Amino acid sequence: MVRAPCCEKMGLKKGPWSPEEDLILISYIQQHGHGNWRALPKQAGLLRCGKSCRLRWTNYLRPDIKRGNFSKEEEEIIIKLHEMMGNRWSAIAARLPGRTDNEIKNVWHTHLKKKLQNNKIFEDSNGHSIIQECDSKAPENPNSPSEQIVDSPQHCSTPENPNSPSEQIVDSPQHCSSEMSSVTDLSEKTVSKHEEMDYSSEYFPHIDETFWSDELSTDDNTNVQSSNFPAAKDEVQFGFPSSSEEIDAGISKVDDSMDFWYNVFIRAGDMPDLPEF
DNA sequence: AAAACAGTCAACCGCATACTC
DNA sequence: AGAGTATGCGGTTGACTGTTT
CATH class of the missing domain: 1.10.10 (Arc Repressor Mutant, subunit A)
Structure with a gap:
């Protein structure tokens, strides 16, 4: 063409x-x-x-763009959503009113990625996130048994990957608590592939089928319980x-x-x- | 003080997809 | 149905700024 x-x-x-x-x-x-x-x-x-x-x-x-630094809550949301969706920045931005995909992408590459690395979360060659104990160093052998496969964007439930979420290797949202939760905290919550996850709305908004659609606009978030997204609508009412x-x-x-x-x-x-x- | 380096972020590029005729 | 066009998206670049040496 x-x-x-x-x-x-x-x-x-x-x-x-x-x-x-x-x-x-x-x-x-x-x-x-x-x-x-x-x-x-x-x-x-x-x-x-x-x-x-x-x-x-x-x-x-x-x-309607919200300028300024990202709040901790916003950062947590980005981290959680990125774990679930991978680099689908526009879809992530749709959950953060007032933030653009470009902005989120930049924040991810400049702050959050580093933040995760500092918390000893590594990606192996297959894109799997690997959590390491707080006092240990980066894995020399990424296949070492002490490491756990936590998440891989490729394994998330997407239209391209229609497996049901319960069958996915997905990190539990509670692993990204405020202050990015200590690594000790993370390692205590060791996640194995078949471990049952808590997807309750206490930790994460309810997501229905349309969640995975790229077509959602920022003003069409009704399928998400926005109450779980602090700093959402109220902060952009100018x-x-x-x-x-x-x-x-x-x-x-x-x-x-x-x-x-x-x-x-x-x-x-x-x-x-x-x-x- | 200045050069080197690192971090940040706005903007661009090119591809994919949606839309129109 | 298919060609042409418009728009959306993610990856990348490069200018600018701050920090370190």
Whole structure:
């Protein structure tokens, strides 16, 4: 299939976005929504490709994005979900309102992966997580009997791997308690392949079939008992639009959002003139 | 003080899939 | 049904910043 040319087109800007570009994009979407990303930059007067605009909007400018450091609870959720789903960042992001897949991916690679390593959880060559005793060193022989196969993303229940969850090698959520639980704690809860797991909602939200669908949007989390996700909805109530539908519909919440961004630019002393759309 | 190194994160790339005609 | 197009996604890159030497 022939792919349409995109950013390589001459004249299209790449690289970091300027505040002016940001405001133009925000302003345009506020007025017109983002029905067609490809047409958007031209109509908005941006020298960017649609893909770049979409990425900038979804990963940074979208007003329902929660900026700032991840809370411990959020980190725990990411770790748990990653154990279950592997690198399905968008699916993980769908469980963390206000966070983007890109952000979660970055956090995973920069903080959480290291955190897990510090807690002596290793991955062997097959992608299995291996927990090591707190006072011991990394396994020289990954097949040593003292190590336990805890989890492997490949073994998770996914549409591609239709085995029922009860048959999976999946780490129990309680292994990721607050403060990342000590390694001693982890090793005490040795997990073998056939050990019965506690999937009660006390530790983890109820998950139904649609959980595994990529199609879920962040505002469609009704199949998950969100009460188990601290810092979910309440923390992103700034009067910002909570869904793209609201934005598209031009609901008044968006105006609050614009006020927010205008203030940001004004404070920065960098308020550009907006073009007429 | 400055060079080297490490960490972080926004942005890009290319593939897969969904959608439209 | 199939070609063309749009969008979503995960992996990767590279610029920037902070820290160490």
